Amino acid sequence: MTTAREVLDRCAELDRFTATPPQLERVYLSREHASANAVAGRWMEQAGLRTWQDPAGNQCGRREGATPGLPALLLGSHLDTVPDAGSYDGMLGVVMAIAVAGRLRDHDLPFALEVIGFSDEEGTRFGKALLGSQAFAGVWEEDWWDLRDRDGVTLHEAFLEFGLDPRRVGDAARRPDELVGYLEAHIEQGPYLEASNRSLGYVTTIAGARRFRLTFVGEARHAGGTPYHRRRDALVGASEAITLIERRARESECIATVGRIEVQPGAINVIPGRADISLDLRAATDVERDEMWSALSAEIERACAIRGLRFEVRETHRAPAMPCATWLQEAVMAGIRSIGDDDPMGLWSRAGHDAMAVGRVTDVGMLFVRCHDGISHHPEEDVRELDVTAGLDALEAAVLDVAARIGGARG
Known part of the structure; x- marks a missing residue:
C-alpha cells in the first residue's frame, strides 16, 4: 500500500522534470511533459492499471470493474506547472489518485476506475488554460491551433513535434455515458483549512x-x-x-x-x-x-x-462557475468523516481546476488538502505528511462511498 511518504517522494521525483533548473517549470508538449507522463504511467502500471497517452497528451490509466466495459469513476489532477512552481499543485492529486487506485486493486467495484494526469491545466506555454481537460470534455476550437508560445511555435506545430496527430485531438473526448463522475484531490491554495486547524475540506463550487x-x-x-x-x-x-x-x-x-x-x-x-x-x-x-x-x-x-x-x-477569458455535484460532495464528506472529522469544512475554490472542464461531461467532486500558509504557485508550496495520510484515507473512503451508492442504485 502506497504511503503518504511515498506520495511525497514521488512528487519530489517529478520535480526532476523541469525546463529551468533549479526552478520548476513543466509546460505542455515539452520534453519534461513527456518524461512526467512516462513516470506517472509507470506508477499507474504498478498500481494495476492499463495505461495510455490520449490524443491530447493526457496520461491515462484504467482498471476494469466487476464486469468489463462499465462506465468509469475518474480520479486525477494535472502534471503541468506554472513558472517557478511548487511541488504539489496538481501533482499531489495525480499521485494520490494513483496511490488510491493501488489500494483498491483487489476490490470488485461497480464501475471501472480510471486515473488521469491532465496535460495543460495552467496554460503556461500557450496562454490558454485547461487545454488537456477541455479536449477530454470534447471542447476544442480550431483557432486554438494558431496559439503561439514565446518562441513563436504554434500549438499545431507543438502537437506534431510531441508526436501527436492534431487531426485526432477529438478522439480524446469522452462521452457522459462512459463516466460515473470525477473526483479530484488538490491542495487548497488558500489559508482557510490551516486557519481552522483542519487537514481536509470538501469543495462546494469552483469559481x-x-x-x-x-x-x-x-x-x-x-x-x-x-x-x-x-x-x-x-x-x-x-x-x-x-x-x-x-x-x-x-x-x-x-x-x-x-x-x-x-x-x-x-x-x-x-x-x-x-x-x-x-x-x-x-x-x-x-x-x-x-x-x-x-x-x-x-x-x-x-x-x-x-x-x-x-x-x-x-x-x-471566460469560464463559468462549476458547482460540485451534491452526491459527490456527500461522498467526499463521508471520506473526511472516516478520518475522524465529524463536521467536514466546505469551501468554494477561488482557483480554477480541471474539474471545471470535466464538469461539462460528468459530475465532479473535489477534496482539498491543507497546504502551509495557503502558499501556492511558489517554491515554498508545502504539505505535511499527516495531511497527505488523511487525504489518502479520505479519498479511498470517498471512492468506496461512490461504489456503495452506484451498487445500491443498480441493485
Missing part, C-alpha cells in the same frame, strides 16, 4: 472567472512642460482604477486582481499616453461575478471621463 485587458488612452506630452490641468495621464487613470478595483472587491465576496501593467511610451520624462492593465475577476457564482464587473466598468468609465481618458475593454 467562475473572467479576465480582461483594460486600456486607458490619454495623451503623451512633455513631463516638465505640461501643467496638471492640461494633463491626460493614462497611468494615473489606470492607477485610480486599480485602487477602485481593490476597494470594491474587499467590500464584496468577489476576488479581483490586477497582475500586469504596461505603459507607453514608458519614458521617465514623458506623461504616459497609454496604460494597459489586466483584470482577473472571480466569484462563487457567475451572477456575483458579472454584477461586480458591471459595477466596476461603469465606475471606471466615469472616472476616465472626468480625466479626459478613453477607456477600452477586451475580454480575454
